[in-house]
Amino acid sequence: MAALIEEGDASAEVAIVYADIKATRGVDWINNFWKAIAVHPATLKRLWDNVKQVMAPGALDPLTKEMVYVAVSITNNCPYCIASHTASARAKGMTDEQFAELRAVVGLANETNRIAIGYGVPVDDRFQTP
Amino acid sequence: MAALIEEGDASAEVAIVYADIKATRGVDWINNFWKAIAVHPATLKRLWDNVKQVMAPGALDPLTKEMVYVAVSITNNCPYCIASHTASARAKGMTDEQFAELRAVVGLANETNRIAIGYGVPVDDRFQTP
Amino acid sequence: MAALIEEGDASAEVAIVYADIKATRGVDWINNFWKAIAVHPATLKRLWDNVKQVMAPGALDPLTKEMVYVAVSITNNCPYCIASHTASARAKGMTDEQFAELRAVVGLANETNRIAIGYGVPVDDRFQTP
């Protein structure tokens, strides 16, 4: 079980990141992922900078990004990641029906991935254009 | 390399599925995935029925579903699946910028999945509610 | 692309393993897997000893073992392993229909694995007995 750096125990370097997480997300608490990696402040800052940049609204909306995150996390079997990004997706509006459909797509993609691999299907010429 | 059942060589059983694929998708050709699994008509029919049901418009729109499919296929490293579902996503309107953001989310999710696992992060109580 | 140690270039240490592979399998050639790892004779000997022990007839028959090997190789997306163990399974009697059913099971298992993970299904008490 990870050691967790609580807000009250944070160094100045860690506290700055914690404050930015709370301000950026508009929340008043820090979830365990950040408290665990705070044992290595360089990793905390690096990953938060990445998440802040990649998950910001862009050509894809934040909910779509969270659902993609959940899809990857299910495929990789990361319970923490499934729990935290499902919570984020729900907070951004994901409904029960959408979540059920998301998991159905993830399941089926995992099946047909192995069918394509198992049959050694060659890529169609029409799909080769970049 | 997979044996491929071309349309001209399809049995009646296979031809019915091929016709439904073309009609449902509004296309005039069959991509190699279906031609490869057509060597086993029960698998062809089963998987087509699944794809038709799961990928139909629902609570999630078809483009989001295709992007989730691409995300899983990248995570699993299935080149055929990446090529075919990227083509489908582009046909449904995915832009270059959206594709770039999608791959950024997939990449980062794969990183933080292993960070969460590597640190043994415990699930926050607030995330436990189903 | 791997460097391959051909039979004519094998050291005495490698030649002994090559001879045992041919004698054990009743074949007159060495497939590329062994020629590649022969650059490190300790690995060649170690892995051949493992394969010889694990794949020998036992409580499971050799064909079942080869089909399990193919199932794992498809799940891991190892084209060399799929090709070589499919050839071995065919040599031991696997029919086209059996191969098609094998791939269907592998595909479906990959789907339901992610469904179980994505829904966080708790293990039933009845399944807990060792």
Place this chain on the structure above:
Amino acid sequence: MAALIEEGDASAEVAIVYADIKATRGVDWINNFWKAIAVHPATLKRLWDNVKQVMAPGALDPLTKEMVYVAVSITNNCPYCIASHTASARAKGMTDEQFAELRAVVGLANETNRIAIGYGVPVDDRFQTP
């Protein structure tokens, strides 16, 4: 933790599937996998139809199919799936010795998969025939 739809709380749509599961398998209870996915009846029906078709006796006997399912589930690290399909395999006659050999094959295949990938072994011409 998944919400579970108990038999007494099942809608008519769900109850029909539950009844078919019990009748097809000759059991008097429903395991948690089905109770979890019953929150989305379309997924429940779809996956049960798939499992019923794919796992039925065919060119491969049901025990072989269950053991392949276990092999995939171990490779993917799905504890629920390992527990439930191991129970099914035992119910179909898998002995302790067979289970031990199965896990040995799965382990070794996972090793040699990475050795083949790590050495970049080219597929032998003799293995190229479809």
Place this chain on the structure above:
Amino acid sequence: MAALIEEGDASAEVAIVYADIKATRGVDWINNFWKAIAVHPATLKRLWDNVKQVMAPGALDPLTKEMVYVAVSITNNCPYCIASHTASARAKGMTDEQFAELRAVVGLANETNRIAIGYGVPVDDRFQTP
């Protein structure tokens, strides 16, 4: 949960391996991995022989080998393996800072692996030399 063969219950065949594990490692106890696989003595002996050979000091020092083991175990999401090989790495001198950097490399490699796959990056000619 695995059945565990305690030292007091070990057959002669198992006891010999247990004694060799303790002597080779200079420890006075057996960790659960070995106690679990001891239900199948051939697997116990085979895997111990492999671990003893592969993890011995060689061109790579034992600490580097343990850290590679941890990297693979995190990538595969095996909590037991992470716990046991992290303990071994710490016993061989891994510091907190080294462990943090190790996990950062593992995380980033998992990200860029999917970026390379997702962009379909062709291997540079300069990297093709074996």
Place this chain on the structure above:
Amino acid sequence: MAALIEEGDASAEVAIVYADIKATRGVDWINNFWKAIAVHPATLKRLWDNVKQVMAPGALDPLTKEMVYVAVSITNNCPYCIASHTASARAKGMTDEQFAELRAVVGLANETNRIAIGYGVPVDDRFQTP
């Protein structure tokens, strides 16, 4: 196949990163990974900043970091990543013997990971301390 942004076609934003890659690494060319992701300059800059930070000399030496990268890339089956990081490791001094031992550890770790999972080995109390 990825579109590649050659140095002569790089925008000012991309050229700055290319120049930093060459200066930091002391090389006079850009490998395809960066040319592929340069289609999305924000991703190019983000990933280069990450690689520069994570792979810099620290508590772990650069060669160990490269070998860990190779280990993850083999486990994930990413041929581009194996090729590029093997070249980097060789440039930093990895010998043939070290590379062979590295792949042996990766292979064995992948095996014992699945054995631990397949047997459901419980984590020893002694390994629980953080």
